[in-house]
Amino acid sequence: MAVPKILLYYRFTPIANPDAIRLWQRDLCESLGLKGRILISKHGINGTVGGELADVKRYVRKTREYAPFKDIDFKWSEGTGDDFPKLSVRVRDEVVSFGAPGELQVDDDGVIGGGERLTPEQLHELVAERDDVAFFDGRNAFEAAVGRFKDAVVPEVATTRDFIEELDSGKYDHLKQKPVVTYCTGGVRCEVLSALMRDRGFEEVYQLDGGIVRYGETFGDAGLWEGSLYVFDRRKTVEFSEAASVIGRCAGCGAPSSEMENCSDPSCRVQLVSCTACAGRLACEAHATALAQRGMGE
Numbered sequence: 001m002a003v004p005k006i007l008l009y010y011r012f013t014p015i016a017n018p019d020a021i022r023l024w025q026r027d028l029c030e031s032l033g034l035k036g037r038i039l040i041s042k043h044g045i046n047g048t049v050g051g052e053l054a055d056v057k058r059y060v061r062k063t064r065e066y067a068p069f070k071d072i073d074f075k076w077s078e079g080t081g082d083d084f085p086k087l088s089v090r091v092r093d094e095v096v097s098f099g100a101p102g103e104l105q106v107d108d109d110g111v112i113g114g115g116e117r118l119t120p121e122q123l124h125e126l127v128a129e130r131d132d133v134a135f136f137d138g139r140n141a142f143e144a145a146v147g148r149f150k151d152a153v154v155p156e157v158a159t160t161r162d163f164i165e166e167l168d169s170g171k172y173d174h175l176k177q178k179p180v181v182t183y184c185t186g187g188v189r190c191e192v193l194s195a196l197m198r199d200r201g202f203e204e205v206y207q208l209d210g211g212i213v214r215y216g217e218t219f220g221d222a223g224l225w226e227g228s229l230y231v232f233d234r235r236k237t238v239e240f241s242e243a244a245s246v247i248g249r250c251a252g253c254g255a256p257s258s259e260m261e262n263c264s265d266p267s268c269r270v271q272l273v274s275c276t277a278c279a280g281r282l283a284c285e286a287h288a289t290a291l292a293q294r295g296m297g298e
Helices: 018-032 053-064 120-129 162-168 188-199 211-219 285-295
Strands: 004-012 035-041 044-052 075-078 087-091 116-118 134-137 147-149 179-183 204-208 225-227 260-262 271-273
Touching: 004 053, 004 188, 018 035, 018 044, 018 053, 018 087, 044 053, 075 211, 116 120, 120 179, 120 204, 120 211, 134 147, 162 188, 179 188, 179 211, 188 204, 204 211, 211 225
Parallel strands: 035 087, 116 204, 134 179, 179 204
Antiparallel strands: 004 044, 004 075, 035 044, 147 225, 260 271
């Protein structure tokens, strides 16, 4: 019986020849029939791939044979067998596109100057000991629309590149003397974000080790997380248990929903919360305005 699985992983480590790693990873995935997205830079690797269980296991074994990747923390989840349309393996300036490749420094142990790592259990201990902990969402704002940590700060960013301007705007300066816990899907964005925050004067910065995925594996919906987790494959959202709350609101009618869909304009990549009744008919604010103006003959 086929058992599809999805891997989410990253590793920050110096890579002298990213293109050689790209060719190796592409050939490895193709030989195993895996699909997904892998980004490689001089700072490391960031990927999510899916396939049959036996093939995914072999991918993990072969990837860990490369010494700099031997300690990669692979996060597993259930797949559908059709989670990615194709395989994409590319070299980029950054494995996470903050638009600040010159700021990031890595060594064999990972990102230099990042936030202190917290396991899910340590996160609960910190919250129990301190009453001023601020959760800081390191994802795009639309991802937080269906799930986030309770009372989290959610920056109004459409892409990861927007974080630099947000941090430099002064909006969050009131957090610089507070304990700030950064979090994201699997942890990779917070590796960089926490370092950027420390560089900008945030004094006590933490990062949730393993991200929301690891937290969900540990506490499910019985902890501090609320809602569903947005994922970058055809599943769109996943829940940690049947007890998951629904905090998303349909962009069309306001009905509770945990489903996400693309803006109805084919040229737009904006993601919107959608209920079943409004599915396929939602447009983001910019395109809705344009459609209205065309309808009025403007």
